[in-house]
Amino acid sequence: MTSRLNFKNLFLFLALGTIISATTVSCKKDDPAPTPTPNIVQKAQADTNFSILVSAVIKTGLTDALSTTQNLTVFAPLNNAFRALGYTSASIDALTNAADIAKLKAVLQYHVLAEKIPASAVTSANIEKTTLNGAKLYATGNASGVYINGVKVQIADVAASNGVIHAIGKVLLPPAGNLLQTAVTLGGDTSPAGFSLLVAAVLRADAATPTGAVTGALSGAGPLTVFAPTNQAFIDAGFATTAAINAADPATLRNIILYHVVPARVFSSNLAAGTVATAQGSNVTIALPASGATVKGTSNTVAAGITATDVIATNGVIHVINKVLLP
Numbered sequence: 001m002t003s004r005l006n007f008k009n010l011f012l013f014l015a016l017g018t019i020i021s022a023t024t025v026s027c028k029k030d031d032p033a034p035t036p037t038p039n040i041v042q043k044a045q046a047d048t049n050f051s052i053l054v055s056a057v058i059k060t061g062l063t064d065a066l067s068t069t070q071n072l073t074v075f076a077p078l079n080n081a082f083r084a085l086g087y088t089s090a091s092i093d094a095l096t097n098a099a100d101i102a103k104l105k106a107v108l109q110y111h112v113l114a115e116k117i118p119a120s121a122v123t124s125a126n127i128e129k130t131t132l133n134g135a136k137l138y139a140t141g142n143a144s145g146v147y148i149n150g151v152k153v154q155i156a157d158v159a160a161s162n163g164v165i166h167a168i169g170k171v172l173l174p175p176a177g178n179l180l181q182t183a184v185t186l187g188g189d190t191s192p193a194g195f196s197l198l199v200a201a202v203l204r205a206d207a208a209t210p211t212g213a214v215t216g217a218l219s220g221a222g223p224l225t226v227f228a229p230t231n232q233a234f235i236d237a238g239f240a241t242t243a244a245i246n247a248a249d250p251a252t253l254r255n256i257i258l259y260h261v262v263p264a265r266v267f268s269s270n271l272a273a274g275t276v277a278t279a280q281g282s283n284v285t286i287a288l289p290a291s292g293a294t295v296k297g298t299s300n301t302v303a304a305g306i307t308a309t310d311v312i313a314t315n316g317v318i319h320v321i322n323k324v325l326l327p
Contacts, residue, residue: 037161040074041067044165052082053108055089060105066112072163073113075137075148077171085171109133110174116163119146119156125270135174135314140269148172150267150310150317175314179226180218182313190231197234200242205257208250214257217279222315223265224279227295227304229324237324255280259297259327265316268293268309282327297325 041063044050053076057063066072082088095101109132117129122141129137137149146153148168155167176182180202187199205214218224229237239245245253258280266276271293275283285296287303296303304323311318 037159039067039162040072040160040165043158043160044076049078049167050076052079052087052089052092053077055092056082056087056104056108059092059095060101060108062105062108066162068162069114070162071114071116073115073117074163074165075111075153075168075172076158076165077111077168078154081169081171106133106174107171110135110137110172118164119153119166122146126265126267131174133174137172137312138265138267140267142269144269147267147269149312150269152269173312175312177313178219178315179222179224179313179318180215182311182318183218183226183228186228186311186318192230192232192235194231195228197231197239197242197245198228200245201234201239201253202257204245204248205250205254208254214254217258217261220315223263224316225262225264225266226316226318227260227262227284227306227321227325228311228318229260229304229321230307233304233321233323237326239324255327256324259284259325260321267317268306268319280327284325295321295325297327299326 038046041054041057044054044057057066066074092104095104112132113129114132115129117139119141122139125140125142127139127141129139131137140147140150144152146156146166148166149172151168151170151172153166154169158165158167176185183195183199183202186195188194188196190196202214202218206212218226234240234245239248259278259282261279262276262284263279271286271288273286273288275285277283282298284298285303287294287296293306293309294303295306300323302323304321304325306319307322308320311320
């Protein structure tokens with residue numbers, strides 16, 4: 001009697017196991033396949049904050065490259081960043097000039113690295129990287145976050161199947177040349193906010209001994225940082241016209257111009273309160289009040305406000321100031 005009961009129990013156990021196994025297999029077969037992770041372009045298309053970027057990617061023919069190339073890092077400007085430069089999806093869609101489209105493509109490629117870099121990998125200042133544009137950009141990590149060319153990453157580590165996206169609030173513009181070439185380009189603006197008087201002062205300073213020292217420094221290997229006074233700043237300092245600058249002592253101008261040059265690449269994200277040595281040989285003083293960063297020369301009674309930052313050149317960076325610094 002006992003062995004018959006045990007045999008019956010064994011039969012029931014085996015039957016129950018067969019049912020459970022079959023049910024498990026059946027459930028596995030019915031489970032839906034996991035949803036694939038979207039690629040970089042698909043991620044951007046799914047977020048309306050990147051709608052202008054998506055229009056630019058499509059217009060410049062970069063869709064396939066950003067969809068299929070593996071291990072990319074994209075610093076993706078948000079819509080307001082494009083709007084600040086006058087771009088909208090409609091204006092981009094309306095582009096027909098090949099040169100304008102090529103320029104926009106170069107700008108977009110400047111936001112892409114051919115390697116996958118999470119925010120956690122950026123732990124020091126001015127890590128140099130080469131973009132798909134061929135130009136360099138610089139990543140900085142500090143207690144305040146991650147910055148690209150001084151521009152803060154607002155949303156980091158958006159994962160995609162072929163890389164990672166970091167959202168930024170400003171469009172990064174590739175360098176137009178070295179510091180001298182950039183200054184000359186900016187110098188075409190003769191308005192109070194322009195830099196024609198700065199360029200005139202640089203050229204006049206070159207007449208001092210040794211001749212060509214200032215332009216040589218600004219076009220050299222660097223890296224350098226230039227605090228660039230506007231035309232209004234020169235007017236306020238007593239240099240109201242190019243003629244007034246050309247009448248000034250070249251050695252005096254050389255001394256003043258080199259006092260605006262720091263022999264290091266210092267983005268706004270790297271600015272620290274304290275004294276900084278200049279190429280002229282003496283120090284300027286950086287302050288970081290809540291109202292905005294300032295820089296002060298030894299003979300200035302009032303500090304200059306830094307009104308615009310992080311204009312990148314191949315050999316350094318330019319920050320705009322509203323006063324001429326006096327050693």
